Amino acid sequence: MPYARISLLKGKSPQYLRALADGIHQAMVDSIAVPPADRFQLIHQHEAGEMIIDPEYGGGPRSEDFVLVTLHLGRPRTKEAKAALYARMAELLSVSPGLAPADLMVVLIDGEMDSWSFSHGRQASALSRQELQLC
Numbered sequence: 088m089p090y091a092r093i094s095l096l097k098g099k100s101p102q103y104l105r106a107l108a109d110g111i112h113q114a115m116v117d118s119i120a121v122p123p124a125d126r127f128q129l130i131h132q133h134e135a136g137e138m139i140i141d142p143e144y145g146g147g148p149r150s151e152d153f154v155l156v157t158l159h160l161g162r163p164r165t166k167e168a169k170a171a172l173y174a175r176m177a178e179l180l181s182v183s184p185g186l187a188p189a190d191l192m193v194v195l196i197d198g199e200m201d202s203w204s205f206s207h208g209r210q211a212s213a214l215s216r217q218e219l220q221l222c
Contacts, residue, residue: 088211089115090127092157097132099184104130106184111156114176119160119168145192152190154180161211163197 091111099107108128115121142149156176164172173193180186200212 088125088127088161089119089121090129090159091115092129092131092159094131094133094138094155094157095153096138096151097134099132103184107154107180107186110179110183111176114172114179115158118171118175119164140192147189149190150187152186154186154191156191156193157196158193159196160198161200164195169195 091108093107093111095107108130112121112126112128116123138153138155140149140153140155141147172195176193177188177191180191181188201210204210
């Protein structure tokens with residue numbers, strides 16, 4: 088049950104934002120076994136000057152189209168699965184909405200199900216597998 092925070096500068100169209108969210112989700116489905124209906128994403132758009140990033144660190148150059156994706160995961164994934172996720176996300180987003188791979192940064196936060204409550208104040212680790220599929 089990943090939760091995605093997608094941060095970028097303001098000014099993109101609703102279609103661009105939807106394509107961005109769709110590509111991120113599809114990459115998770117394709118590479119880290121996220122069920123297709125398991126989708127929780129928040130898009131945070133920032134004013135100029137509110138995203139301070141190094142344009143060259145780790146492989147730039149980055150442009151004003153820079154996107155930071157933070158994924159909070161309900162369980163750890165293997166190093167190989169994470170690498171596949173990064174590559175698939177860059178591939179999909181380069182096609183639609185046309186994001187340059189240098190403008191994509193992804194941060195994964197591994198967690199455990201006892202760190203989540205999906206609803207009703209119940210700890211997710213106490214839910215059955217069937218209940219988790221419904222959340």
